[in-house]
Amino acid sequence: MPKTEREFHHHDEVEWTPVAADSGAAGEGMTEKILNFDPEAGVSTRMLRFAPGVDTDQVITHDFWEEVYIIDGEMHDKTVNQTFTAGMSACRPPGMPHGPYASTIGCTTFEVRYYRK
Numbered sequence: 001m002p003k004t005e006r007e008f009h010h011h012d013e014v015e016w017t018p019v020a021a022d023s024g025a026a027g028e029g030m031t032e033k034i035l036n037f038d039p040e041a042g043v044s045t046r047m048l049r050f051a052p053g054v055d056t057d058q059v060i061t062h063d064f065w066e067e068v069y070i071i072d073g074e075m076h077d078k079t080v081n082q083t084f085t086a087g088m089s090a091c092r093p094p095g096m097p098h099g100p101y102a103s104t105i106g107c108t109t110f111e112v113r114y115y116r117k
Helices: none
Strands: 031-036 043-050 065-077 084-085 091-092 101-103 107-114
Touching: 043 065
Parallel strands: none
Antiparallel strands: 031 043, 043 107, 065 084, 065 091, 065 101, 065 107
């Protein structure tokens, strides 16, 4: 089943939940709102929140496309020693390494993940 068809709804209708430890991108203080999910493909549209002080230790790669927009706050990519701030976006093809990340003030992102045929 593909992602669920939904008309506009407010993200406050969805609870923040801890990021799964086996996701490869989890850290203490990281939570997510899954706004939509395709269980067959395993991809989602979500909001990701880094609490102030989050510091991860893994470089992340995955087999899907990922587009990310920073809504507020900032995150620091420790590998490239660069800080990304609100209003910035990224488009990551499958296999692109990113992270690990740290965020002293916290950060909220909006992400769309998909497979391209």
